[in-house]
Amino acid sequence: MKTFLLTSFLISITYSQFLKPTQITQFCGIQEYLLPDIYYVQGSASTIVEPTQAIITLNIEVKKFQAQETLSQLAIISDKAIKAIKEQSSSDIKIQTNDFQIQPYTEFDYTVDPAKLIFKGFKANNQLTIETLNINEVGKIIDIAVKNGVETVGGVSFDISKEQKRRIKDVLIEDAIEDARHTADVILKQMNMKIISVKSVALNDVYSYDQMGILQQSVTVGYIIGPIDQ
Template sequence: MSDGKTTQTKNQRILLAGILAAGLLAAVFATGQLMAPQSATAQDNGNQTSTQPPVTSADDVDCATDPSLVHCAEDAELISAPIDDSDKATLTTSGSATTKTQPDRFTVTVGVETSGETAREAASQNANMTATVIAALQELGIAEEQMSTSSYSVYPVYGNSSDRVCIEIYPPPPECQQTEITGYKASSSISVTLDADGEVDAGQVIDTAIEAGANNVSGVYFFLSSEKQQDVRDGLIADAIADARQRADAAADALGMQVSGIHSVTLNDVHFPIFYSTPEALKADTQILPGEQEVTSTVSITYFISGGVADEGEDGSMAAVAAAREFILSKLSGLGIEIDDELDLHTDMVAQISENEYHLEFGVMDTEGQSHDGHIEIVDGEVTVAILDGESML
């Protein structure tokens, strides 16, 4: 009986071990199936990555797109590209221009001052008189939008409450410090702004206002309108820059050098004076003459200066640049491109291809503010290729 139980126990253990072994094998198989697709994917990704072309540099892409660029040529030696200007010689000059001009606008300020025992009375009288003045100015042909109230106030008037005569000393005696309100005053002023060459002049405005009841004229201001200021400013700046350039050329010539570029420009503010006139109060037929105003503009310019135009004994790159500039300047007008100054033509990059061959990139800024880009190739001092805005210049 004992032997039977032992045998049964052994069989149960063997069966349990078999079940565990079968489960383990199933788990290993399932894991292998899951890993296989991932491994295959990784291998595919690896193969895909290895077949991608290598990343090219920006220069390679540029050269593939446009092999005419100077740095794409074989054995090209870069002479200059973006140039460091820190070691270049500079010359700073100032220029000025002055002109006389007549103001085209004026402002007249007239006022009314009234008194009353109460603030309401003073203000009421002032309002009536001001309305009369405004109506008279409108009859003169002045529109409402050409007039504006520039000031208005109502204030008390103080007086001594004692009949005693007080001397002017400081501090005043106690009995002289007792003051009380004895009345009120109201004051208002109107500013009229018109064209200086219009049908109504400043004198007519003053006389009409006084006849209508105005008892205060603050003054007359003649000035330049914003539009005329801009016209005068533009003309002065151009003349001042021309003056500075003339002085720079003279200085560079005395040094045996020449102006080769602009480093910086400083434009100083143009100050427009205001002509002020105070007419004699309550005088009929007032004559107000604006006269001329003198306006001055100044500029300060720092130029780059260099030696004279390269000859055969000097650096070949300088000779190439000089030859290129001469060629370009001779062709611009025929291409319908106008420039204000030769400095509007600038060389951006020079590359020496061989002992006697140079390639240049250049830019031109025309009088309308449009930029033009070009490429030139020079062999033995002669232009063999010239392209501007994608078109041949030859």
């Protein structure tokens, strides 16, 4: 009989850890206060960072009747533009070729009635992505590219290096956690509660760097809390 009571007591204590926080267990005249569920608070931090690199997207397009001629002309223009940019740029740059496409193209012939589509040859496209650490050379690089056969500028964006992002992110995470702790302390004080320990920290998908130069990070911190007078 004693063994049965001891086993029942251990089962009761183990089970009590999973009961709702508003419940109080009582066994043999002893009351046990259960800590509330995890209290989650979101914190955030941000900073303004000056860009240190520029990314330029250039598009090269060639139209010729024969596919081989189209490809050859596209390669000539691409090589010429890349060589000129590398030679005339005063800073270290990275150039990547991507998004290559070739396809037949047609145009409407309006000299006949009704107008009809006729085969005009092949159209090939090539995209150059240029990364430069000298943001003051963006205009110069575009001028060089246009003079050497590039027809379209796809866009220009500014950013910071991966190493900078990593360092700044570490600081922002610490600041965001501190922000969450401050918010939790203020709110819990009004509830006559306090933080006992940190249960979890989750990084939210709000880490970003936008064109305004704002780098931000948010976190969600889970706290184990209890009464202030405990």
